[in-house]
Amino acid sequence: MTAIVVGEKEDDIAEALTVARQAGDVAVLAFGDSSPQALAEYGHKVYHLTASDPESVFTALRKLYDDLKPLLVVAPTTKNLKDALSRLAGIYDIPMATEVYDVKVGQGSVSYRRGFLSGRAIESDEAPMPAVLLLAAHKNPKASKAGQKAEVVELQTAQGRVKSVERMPKQKGGTNIEAAEIIVSAGRGFRSKEDLKLAFDLADVLGAQIGCSRPIAADLKWLSEDHWVGLSGHKVAPKLYIAIGISGAPQHLAGITDAKLVVAINNDKSAPIFKNCDYGVVADLYQFVPLLTKRLKERLKR
Amino acid sequence: MGDLVVLLKPALNPEMIRGTGEGLVDFDYMPLKLSDIDRNAVEEAVRLKNTYFKDSKIWSISVVTWGPVTKRDKDVRMAVQEGLAKGVDEAIIVADDSGVPGDPVTTASAIVAAIKKFNISPTLILGGEATIDGFSGQVTGRVAAKLDLPYISFARKIDIVDGSRIRAERDVEDYVDVVEAPLPAVVSVTREINAPRPPTLIQIRMASKKPQHVVKFNDLADVVKPKRRLVEARVLAVKRKQIIVEGKTPEEIADKLIDALISEGAIRV
Ligand SMILES: Cc1cc2nc3c(=O)[nH]c(=O)nc-3n(C[C@H](O)[C@H](O)[C@H](O)COP(=O)(O)OP(=O)(O)OC[C@H]3O[C@@H](n4cnc5c(N)ncnc54)[C@H](O)[C@@H]3O)c2cc1C
Ligand SMILES: Nc1ncnc2c1ncn2[C@@H]1O[C@H](COP(=O)(O)O)[C@@H](O)[C@H]1O
Numbered sequence: 001m002t003a004i005v006v007g008e009k010e011d012d013i014a015e016a017l018t019v020a021r022q023a024g025d026v027a028v029l030a031f032g033d034s035s036p037q038a039l040a041e042y043g044h045k046v047y048h049l050t051a052s053d054p055e056s057v058f059t060a061l062r063k064l065y066d067d068l069k070p071l072l073v074v075a076p077t078t079k080n081l082k083d084a085l086s087r088l089a090g091i092y093d094i095p096m097a098t099e100v101y102d103v104k105v106g107q108g109s110v111s112y113r114r115g116f117l118s119g120r121a122i123e124s125d126e127a128p129m130p131a132v133l134l135l136a137a138h139k140n141p142k143a144s145k146a147g148q149k150a151e152v153v154e155l156q157t158a159q160g161r162v163k164s165v166e167r168m169p170k171q172k173g174g175t176n177i178e179a180a181e182i183i184v185s186a187g188r189g190f191r192s193k194e195d196l197k198l199a200f201d202l203a204d205v206l207g208a209q210i211g212c213s214r215p216i217a218a219d220l221k222w223l224s225e226d227h228w229v230g231l232s233g234h235k236v237a238p239k240l241y242i243a244i245g246i247s248g249a250p251q252h253l254a255g256i257t258d259a260k261l262v263v264a265i266n267n268d269k270s271a272p273i274f275k276n277c278d279y280g281v282v283a284d285l286y287q288f289v290p291l292l293t294k295r296l297k298e299r300l301k302r
Numbered sequence: 303m304g305d306l307v308v309l310l311k312p313a314l315n316p317e318m319i320r321g322t323g324e325g326l327v328d329f330d331y332m333p334l335k336l337s338d339i340d341r342n343a344v345e346e347a348v349r350l351k352n353t354y355f356k357d358s359k360i361w362s363i364s365v366v367t368w369g370p371v372t373k374r375d376k377d378v379r380m381a382v383q384e385g386l387a388k389g390v391d392e393a394i395i396v397a398d399d400s401g402v403p404g405d406p407v408t409t410a411s412a413i414v415a416a417i418k419k420f421n422i423s424p425t426l427i428l429g430g431e432a433t434i435d436g437f438s439g440q441v442t443g444r445v446a447a448k449l450d451l452p453y454i455s456f457a458r459k460i461d462i463v464d465g466s467r468i469r470a471e472r473d474v475e476d477y478v479d480v481v482e483a484p485l486p487a488v489v490s491v492t493r494e495i496n497a498p499r500p501p502t503l504i505q506i507r508m509a510s511k512k513p514q515h516v517v518k519f520n521d522l523a524d525v526v527k528p529k530r531r532l533v534e535a536r537v538l539a540v541k542r543k544q545i546i547v548e549g550k551t552p553e554e555i556a557d558k559l560i561d562a563l564i565s566e567g568a569i570r571v
């Protein structure tokens with residue numbers, strides 16, 4: 001039995017290796033910025049591709065798949081890998097699932113769990129192998145390195161049909177929202193980028209990080225995407241999450257299921273966030289947030 | 303010039319989730335609705351038709367993945383109707399009880415089979431970045447691979463160059479890639495690509511006159527039966543206190559909230 005692990009970052013690959021080793025022999029397809037020599041220390045043959053676009057990764061993976069006929073292809077869940085691996089799964093009509101955890105390899109089939117219904121439910125699946133699994137982040141332990149360094153093979157990039165004309169890097173805010181203890185999170189209830197100052201002031205007194213809903217980062221771009229909380233953003237687990245002007249769509253709630261305590265400030269008493277918070281304040285954020293900041297300052301003596 | 307195809311999923315509406323006594327998802331209770339980002343896909347198809355492909359026809363294809371299909375008929379019609387009202391010209395619905403609960407393997411093969419059955423020669427196939435029920439973002443990539451067409455995922459902007467090439471901005475985690483590919487191609491769009499407008503009353507009335515074809519797997523060639531088995535779907539129960547903090551003045555509310563946070567150990571004085 002064999003498995004192929006596909007990835008770019010060492011941490012992602014180490015997590016995928018833990019899952020893939022259940023299937024037996026493993027080969028690694030590392031692309032882009034990855035360091036093939038460091039990856040070879042895990043003891044599995046490394047195929048390295050300098051390109052990182054989904055089409056090149058797909059083309060290289062397909063060749064490797066045809067050669068090795070693996071039972072499992074394991075990778076982290078990223079947008080580019082959803083692209084590349086869905087093509088492989090499509091060519092061979094094999095099952096594929098994203099953001100999976102609790103992976104168990106059985107006789108001819110693999111079982112796993114994953115979020116479902118925009119995070120409101122958990123599904124348990126069983127799929128015949130070969131299968132393609134994209135793992136949820138940080139839910140699998142990292143594999144350890146082996147005593148012996150394995151071979152590295154450099155792959156050539158084939159000419160694809162989708163050509164990159166220009167690459168525009170995204171702004172990074174430098175926050176690591178997933179590790180934050182307290183998060184003050186802003187939604188569409190804020191009327192302008194400047195008004196976010198109210199959230200920043202509150203965050204200052206609390207020593208909190210700033211989070212936001214998808215439209216604030218992806219659509220309006222008032223904050224960089226490392227602040228984006230939810231199903232398609234970051235999953236957070238703070239001891240306190242203060243949602244301000246956020247309606248509480250299932251896709252937002254999907255990011256805060258592990259928050260210990262959720263506070264909601266919203267002027268619509270029927271907003272779904274009030275059914276999904278511990279403490280709710282029905283108020284205009286423009287009046288209430290500055291007041292809360294002021295009282296906290298006085299009482300915390302900051 | 304060929305036609306445009308948009309993939310519209312009648313998806314389970316997560317906002318209407320309910321559990322059975324055992325905490326399992328009560329599928330029978332949950333209604334279907336047009337998956338949110340597929341609305342962006344139709345909006346974009348209509349815009350592209352009006353801008354670049356005036357003589358093309360827009361087809362929609364929907365595969366029913368939650369059954370029994372007879373019980374889902376009304377919801378499916380509503381979802382498809384929404385596409386027709388927004389500007390789809392002709393709709394195909396694949397509804398077969400042997401395809402539920404759905405598997406992307408089956409969905410993609412049914413979409414490809416429907417394209418062949420109706421002799422559609424697509425210039426562009428558009429879908430959403432992910433659905434609200436499965437959220438897997440794989441059906442569009444599968445369709446592209448099966449048809450051997452170029453695939454552009456997570457497009458937040460699309461233009462057509464010289465009538466023969468697509469230029470798009472792919473929006474991924476760390477960067478935006480401007481890419482170009484020859485047509486025909488398959489594209490998945492993000493939620494940010496446009497702001498879908500609700501159809502007008504006249505559009506809704508016109509929609510019911512447009513052709514809709516309902517087909518079963520037997521009417522199509524090579525539909526792959528579901529491979530994945532859904533063993534269990536459990537409602538994720540997150541228990542929250544749901545206490546609304548009230549008071550005579552905003553100051554009193556703020557103080558009560560701070561008291562609560564202190565007694566919960568969430569903040570320290
Ligand atoms: C596949 C998919 C994935 C998605 N992924 C994510 C995700 O990862 N993260 C995410 O957040 N969303 C995600 N979304 C979008 C999600 O469905 C919602 O559209 C989004 O969360 C809404 O953001 P919001 O709450 O900020 O805005 P809105 O829903 O517009 O809510 C704004 C709220 O502010 C309140 N408000 C307005 N004015 C005031 C005021 N003066 N004072 C107090 N309150 C006020 C309103 O009552 C309202 O409740 C996804 C959607 C889809 C379809
Ligand atoms: N059952 C379906 N019928 C029609 N289109 C679908 C179906 N499932 C998925 N799609 C299309 O593929 C996109 C991605 O879906 P998914 O891979 O399920 O996240 C959706 O946004 C739709 O455009």
